[in-house]
Amino acid sequence: MRHGRLAALLALAAALAFVPNVQDATGFPTFYLVYSYFLFFWIAQSTSWNILSGYTGYFSFGQGAFYGLGVYTAGDLLTREGINYFVTIPIAGALGGVLAAAVGALAFRLGSLRGEIFALLTLAVTFTLSAIAQLSTWVDGGQGISIAVPPYPSFLGEYQDLIYRLGLAVATLSVVVAFLIQNSRFGWGLFAIRDEEDVAEELGVPTFRYKMLAISVSGFLGSLSGAVAALQIGYLTPEGVFNLTVPLLVVVMSVLGGRRHWLGPVIGAVVIYSLQERLTNSGLGDWGQVVLGSILVLIILFAPEGLHERLRRQPRRAVASGVALVVATVASGLAGWGIASDWLSTGLIAGTAVLLVGRPAARGSGKRRRPLDASHAGDAAVP
Amino acid sequence: MNTYLQAGVSGVMIGGLYGVMALGLSLTWGLLKVINLAHFALILGSAYVTYQLTTSTGVDPLVSVLVVTPGMFAVGVAVHWVIERFHVDELSSLLLSFGLFIVAIQLINNIWSADFRQIEAAENPYATRAVFIGDIAFPVPQLMALGTALVFAAVGFYVLRRTYFGKALRAIAYDREIAGAYGVDHRRIGMLTAGLASALAAVAGVLIGINQAVFPQLALEWVGLIFTVVILGGIGNLLGAVAAGILIGLVSSQVGVAWTPLGAPVVVFSLLILALLFRPNGLFGRLGE
Amino acid sequence: MSTPGQASPPVLECVEVVRQFGGVRALAGVSLAIAPGEIVGLVGPNGSGKSTLVNVIAGVYAPTSGEVRLDGRRVDRLEPHVLSHLGVARTHQIPKPFASMTVRDNVAVALMFGRISKNLAEARRSAGEYLDVVGLTAHADSLPQEINLHQRQLLELARALATRPALLLLDEVLAGLNPAELDEAVRVLRQIHGGGATIVMVEHLIRVVTGFATRVVVLDRGAKLADGPPDVVMNDPAVVQAYLGREHRARS
Numbered sequence: 001m002r003h004g005r006l007a008a009l010l011a012l013a014a015a016l017a018f019v020p021n022v023q024d025a026t027g028f029p030t031f032y033l034v035y036s037y038f039l040f041f042w043i044a045q046s047t048s049w050n051i052l053s054g055y056t057g058y059f060s061f062g063q064g065a066f067y068g069l070g071v072y073t074a075g076d077l078l079t080r081e082g083i084n085y086f087v088t089i090p091i092a093g094a095l096g097g098v099l100a101a102a103v104g105a106l107a108f109r110l111g112s113l114r115g116e117i118f119a120l121l122t123l124a125v126t127f128t129l130s131a132i133a134q135l136s137t138w139v140d141g142g143q144g145i146s147i148a149v150p151p152y153p154s155f156l157g158e159y160q161d162l163i164y165r166l167g168l169a170v171a172t173l174s175v176v177v178a179f180l181i182q183n184s185r186f187g188w189g190l191f192a193i194r195d196e197e198d199v200a201e202e203l204g205v206p207t208f209r210y211k212m213l214a215i216s217v218s219g220f221l222g223s224l225s226g227a228v229a230a231l232q233i234g235y236l237t238p239e240g241v242f243n244l245t246v247p248l249l250v251v252v253m254s255v256l257g258g259r260r261h262w263l264g265p266v267i268g269a270v271v272i273y274s275l276q277e278r279l280t281n282s283g284l285g286d287w288g289q290v291v292l293g294s295i296l297v298l299i300i301l302f303a304p305e306g307l308h309e310r311l312r313r314q315p316r317r318a319v320a321s322g323v324a325l326v327v328a329t330v331a332s333g334l335a336g337w338g339i340a341s342d343w344l345s346t347g348l349i350a351g352t353a354v355l356l357v358g359r360p361a362a363r364g365s366g367k368r369r370r371p372l373d374a375s376h377a378g379d380a381a382v383p
Numbered sequence: 384m385n386t387y388l389q390a391g392v393s394g395v396m397i398g399g400l401y402g403v404m405a406l407g408l409s410l411t412w413g414l415l416k417v418i419n420l421a422h423f424a425l426i427l428g429s430a431y432v433t434y435q436l437t438t439s440t441g442v443d444p445l446v447s448v449l450v451v452t453p454g455m456f457a458v459g460v461a462v463h464w465v466i467e468r469f470h471v472d473e474l475s476s477l478l479l480s481f482g483l484f485i486v487a488i489q490l491i492n493n494i495w496s497a498d499f500r501q502i503e504a505a506e507n508p509y510a511t512r513a514v515f516i517g518d519i520a521f522p523v524p525q526l527m528a529l530g531t532a533l534v535f536a537a538v539g540f541y542v543l544r545r546t547y548f549g550k551a552l553r554a555i556a557y558d559r560e561i562a563g564a565y566g567v568d569h570r571r572i573g574m575l576t577a578g579l580a581s582a583l584a585a586v587a588g589v590l591i592g593i594n595q596a597v598f599p600q601l602a603l604e605w606v607g608l609i610f611t612v613v614i615l616g617g618i619g620n621l622l623g624a625v626a627a628g629i630l631i632g633l634v635s636s637q638v639g640v641a642w643t644p645l646g647a648p649v650v651v652f653s654l655l656i657l658a659l660l661f662r663p664n665g666l667f668g669r670l671g672e
Numbered sequence: 673m674s675t676p677g678q679a680s681p682p683v684l685e686c687v688e689v690v691r692q693f694g695g696v697r698a699l700a701g702v703s704l705a706i707a708p709g710e711i712v713g714l715v716g717p718n719g720s721g722k723s724t725l726v727n728v729i730a731g732v733y734a735p736t737s738g739e740v741r742l743d744g745r746r747v748d749r750l751e752p753h754v755l756s757h758l759g760v761a762r763t764h765q766i767p768k769p770f771a772s773m774t775v776r777d778n779v780a781v782a783l784m785f786g787r788i789s790k791n792l793a794e795a796r797r798s799a800g801e802y803l804d805v806v807g808l809t810a811h812a813d814s815l816p817q818e819i820n821l822h823q824r825q826l827l828e829l830a831r832a833l834a835t836r837p838a839l840l841l842l843d844e845v846l847a848g849l850n851p852a853e854l855d856e857a858v859r860v861l862r863q864i865h866g867g868g869a870t871i872v873m874v875e876h877l878i879r880v881v882t883g884f885a886t887r888v889v890v891l892d893r894g895a896k897l898a899d900g901p902p903d904v905v906m907n908d909p910a911v912v913q914a915y916l917g918r919e920h921r922a923r924s
Contacts, residue, residue: 198752
């Protein structure tokens with residue numbers, strides 16, 4: 001069963017790799033390739049975040065650090081040292097893994113300071129990297145770095161095709177890794193750590209080692225994705241790269257989609273990115289972050305387990321949601337409301353709304369209440 | 384040499400401001416175990432209100448305190464009520480406050496634009512005044528910040544150590560359930576504390592509005608810095624927060640002169656790491672100890 | 673110090689274990705040796721250091737000074753997960769199940785990471801055995817928040833058992849039970865003991881363990897006050913004094 005799903009994922013990825021060829025043949029706008037690239041980018045970033053923060057419960061606000069490290073490593077090695085772009089990608093990933101391991105070695109050794117401190121530490125790391133980017137002229141120095149098109153094999157297509165394919169590759173890798181982890185003993189160890197770290201340790205889970213592995217994988221993937229992003233961005237500046245967009249969005253995407261499952265960040269990324277695009281296209285760009293922040297607040301209060309969990313647990317609601325999605329997409333298409341991607345966004349929003357309305361069946365709602373402590377000793381099942 | 388001295392003096396005073404900014408955060412974190420990122424939005428919001436009030440009505444900036452303090456107190460209580468009502472746990476409250484923070488910053492951006500806003504010197508009786516001791520300037524706004532910090536620290540210390548309310552707070556921080564067994568109502572005290580912390584944020588915001596120009600992204604710059612202050616000072620330790628603020632202000636200023644202002648965050652971050660390694664409970668110990 | 677004629681080393685040995693927290697001496701030099709197959713009741717008034725001792729043995733705290741030995745081998749500086757693989761398991765006074773996993777999966781995790789580790793599918797299958805032992809089979813697919821406190825305590829026990837321990841540390845596993853539940857719990861414990869485990873039970877009241885333990889160790893303010901068969905210890909005047917009437921109340 002497991003291998004079946006994995007095979008399906010890889011087959012899908014392989015099929016998607018040929019979309020640029022389809023574009024050459026049919027001539028649909030390059031805009032959709034770029035749009036898809038961004039979907040891949042956000043899927044990769046939020047999946048990588050979730051491997052650490054969702055699976056282990058150690059919330060990180062530092063995704064921007066790995067992303068930025070990846071972007072600048074690729075950018076600097078390419079433009080300052082003339083290194084082959086394709087070589088810079090794994091180097092960026094490796095550096096991301098090393099940075100992650102360093103942060104983990106520091107944070108995870110400090111026994112009494114777990115969740116909150118970790119989140120802040122990761123945020124501080126991001127700011128520090130940003131400062132370094134501004135101070136060091138090799139990295140950037142505040143002048144900005146312009147990325148020229150690097151030499152690449154022509155069979156990979158045009159420049160945007162290349163970026164699309166690289167983005168697809170990294171996204172696929174991230175999702176496959178998340179999938180494999182989730183269904184492995186390692187993944188169960190991480191979930192145990194998330195629920196009760198001390199108990200997990202006492203039952204034989206090597207918590208320090210597992211957390212280090214999780215954060216290193218997360219950093220590696222985040223930086224890998226950043227290295228590819230360098231091409232898409234084109235002109236790197238510390239403010240542009242190290243702002244709060246990446247750290248914020250990956251959190252909202254994963255929280256919305258669901259943090260317990262590899263599909264969660266994927267769903268969240270698709271919904272949020274298309275929502276953001278929709279807002280920008282409607283001229284409401286200024287309200288983007290208001291909407292996002294509000295979504296985060298509402299999700300935490302009313303649906304902390306996320307969309308995926310709801311889909312899984314309420315099949316009828318899931319079907320209704322799917323119907324809403326299709327109906328809304330078709331309707332906005334017929335009404336000519338914007339372009340094709342806007343129709344899809346509308347559909348996604350409708351589907352999401354249907355799924356979120358109303359509280360779920362009480363079972364294990366994912367909120368970590370405190371019914372399991374002594375103050376409720378003797379309670380029957382807590383509703 | 385004079386540059387260092389002047390920088391040091393300014394650094395200490397600005398550090399006092401950091402202390403005031405850190406007080407509310409330290410209080411809710413140490414006591415209610417809630418990490419409230421929205422705290423920074425409240426500070427910024429108060430600063431903007433101060434700016435707007437003076438700019439629109441010409442009234443003395445300090446008058447804003449009367450407006451924002453009760454307002455923010457109410458906001459703080461409301462947010463706390465929501466967190467209790469929905470049984471939001473610690474880490475989720477971090478995310479929740481993050482969401483509120485983002486919303487607030489964007490709203491501020493939409494209302495006032497991303498431009499720098501500063502009370503005109505003509506309207507701000509404090510901005511241009513300074514006390515001079517020899518060649519060293521003590522700008523009045525910064526003096527006010529330091530003074531406020533010291534007063535709050537002293538009051539906080541007295542309240543926590545000598546009054547019933549303070550003892551109740553420390554008991555709750557130490558062990559909520561046992562405190563409950565002794566008749567301490569953590570819900571009401573929680574609301575009061577949350578409101579108080581927000582009121583402190585409001586005061587910090589007014590001081591900032593008097594002291595400098597504001598822009599929406601400013602709140603982001605504070606996050607790392609003030610959290611460092613809170614942690615170094617000992618979570619929940621009010622005196623510690625002020626002391627740590629002053630320390631960090633001093634160190635940042637010297638680094639700024641000796642090296643470059645951009646280097647300050649790196650140094651502060653390193654201080655944080657060292658503190659976490661060798662003194663995880665802060666330089667001065669946590670609340671409830 | 674093993675009794676003469678005993679061939680195997682003690683399962684557990686504490687040698688002058690001291691544990692200090694800041695200014696507080698929770699354990700002031702406790703020494704004891706436990707032979708395989710014993711059922712030792714570890715009792716004492718509040719603050720006597722019972723839970724601290726269990727935490728030290730389980731590797732949660734390193735002793736400030738002194739040693740802990742398992743089967744003759746020194747283990748006091750090892751991490752808890754290593755101790756788990758060496759055969760030490762413990763339950764918690766307040767049950768701490770994995771909230772997002774079913775009862776079955778809680779046990780399955782213990783099986784996956786225990787001394788004889790299994791993969792997920794096998795672990796889920798084998799989990800049923802342990803649920804049977806403690807009587808939780810009917811709730812195998814429930815979530816922890818759906819079962820009551822006593823059932824969660826049984827889950828703690830099942831989880832601890834699933835790691836196949838040589839030494840089982842029980843932290844007030846009998847607290848707050850009604851007589852029927854108490855009998856049931858003791859029945860389960862006897863079954864576990866019959867399977868070869870050495871048991872150390874921390875309990876607040878001696879009375880609760882007298883029918884079951886082979887030996888009672890009394891701690892008071894971090895030091896060992898008495899160590900011997902239950903009826904001897906219960907009648908020791910120093911012990912009675914330490915409890916200051918709590919014992920009398922428990923009897924009536």
